[in-house]
Amino acid sequence: MLFDRRPKIRGEDFYDRKEELQLFFKGVEAGEGLIIVYGVRRVGKTSLVYVGLSELGIPFIPIDVRGFLVDLSFLSPQILLGVVGEVLKRYESYQGRVEEFLSNVLEYVESLDLGMLKLRIREKRGELPTKVLEHANRWAKKRKTRVVIVLDEAQELRAYPRWRDLLAWSIDTLENVTFVVTGSEVGVLSDFLKLSDPNSPLFGRARLEIKLSKFSREQSIDFLKKGFNEAGIAVKEEETEDTVDKLNGIVGWLSLYGYYRVTYGLTHVEALKRVEEDAAKLLASELEKIVKYSPKRYIAILRAISLGLKSWSEIKHFTEGVAGYIPDNRFNSLLQNLVKYSFIEKTENGEYKPIETLLPKAVEMLRKNTE
The missing domain is CATH 1.10.10.10 (Winged helix-like DNA-binding domain superfamily/Winged helix DNA-binding domain)
Known part of the structure; x- marks a missing residue:
């Protein structure tokens, strides 16, 4: 469903982005150790990654960095990577599709307000992140596949320079592990990775960068038309154009508008007003x-x-x-x-x-x- 509010997992629910998806496929299949997906807020970065990995049928571990709250302040590679070891154990008996694997992964976290996530597993004290990743690498190599670890909104790690060391070590050492990092605060993500800083461990490291832009006016109109056709709802052309003018190619807001109209039967004016109010509140809080x-x-x-x-x-x-x-x-x-x-x-x-x-x-x- 194009107007689903959650990140997409299935290709049929994901609009366009064919060029970016093909680039992502090539990066994973070529064995890139680091793939960076960036763009402004709510343009579909997480959906691109999830759909890409689901289409490839490769096991992946999604980690929303914003949501891992440990003592409300402390964040460490040990804690975030603890979930990797737990998921690989769970995956031993996995026989279904990657979509189901994702749902299994999400059993390790619980939802909080504002879409945040919180770990429910305990830290394994003394177990180094490198050991966890080495296990993941051996696990994938034995099965002739890759393990992809997705760090969503990775700019939140900027206060933790050890992550740069860990990423650099993984790129240099692990043939069957790929890190995918996404970021909405593009300048802050750059500050975290420090790819242009000769003193950064990631300087000069091979990586694939994929930028997602806002939809063009034509893409936005086509997205809404296809979403409403999928739902079997007729919408006036002037309503579609007015929505596109107001929401400026941000697919997250376009999807929300469609969701309100399809799910709750709101009129154009009602749905647009509600999206604008929701968006303004969220932007103000950010x-x-x-x-x-x-x-x-x-x-x-x-x-x-x-x-x-x-x-x-x-x-x-x-x-x-x-x-x-x-x-x-x-x-x-x-x-x-x-x-x-x-x-x-x-x-x-x-x-x-x-x-x-x-x-x-x-x-x-x-x-x-x-x-």
Whole structure:
């Protein structure tokens, strides 16, 4: 179902992305040790990975890094990789398809608010992550397959440099293990991996990078039409076009709009209003984590860009009118943080614009909450 709210697993439920899928297939089949899938929020990165691995029929272990809460602060390779050993044991008796394997993997975690996940298994103290991975490698080699470990939203590991060492070691040492890392906060993911830093263990390591972009207007319209045809629902063309104009090629929001119309029978106006409200609340909560250290300045910058100001000087002039004088280097740092966390983008001609058309609503919501 194209309008399913969860990440896709089956190819028939996944729209287009043929070029990116073929590239992913080639990377896994060629034995790449590290595959990086990146793009802004809600463009289908997780679905691409799950569908790709399901189509290939390769065992994989999905780990949503955001959801592993250990003492609310401590995160270690031992704990995250503990699930790998447990899953491989479970896989010994596995005879079905990868979709079923994924459901078995998910038995090791429990759902929390905001889509977060929490481990239910205990850490095996003293067992090194390298030993776990060596076991996975032997297991896969014996069965003439690969084991793929998916680190979803891997930028959350940026405070844990040991992960870079572990990834580099795995690439160099393990022939039958592939790490797939995904990231929505593109600049932050880059900070974590440090692929361009000569002092990083990942510098110069072979890897495959796959970028997922937002849908074009034509793709967005086609996606909605196919989703409604699949559900047997007739939708006016002007409603489809209005939705695409408002949701700007973000497949997660397009899917949610279709889901509300198909599942709950909402009208166009009702469904679009609900998606916009949901999106604004989620974006505001995501922004809140970033702007809390300098809320007045950040919100002023975001308001300027939301109002259509594009150049560095225009945005700075507006921001200082609201928040007072800001040194250039500090202003640049604030602006760059918003780019790194994928809330705004810098175009080729040096102008700034929101990545999502719903950002202005989120900014106003955030501004009211902080007043």
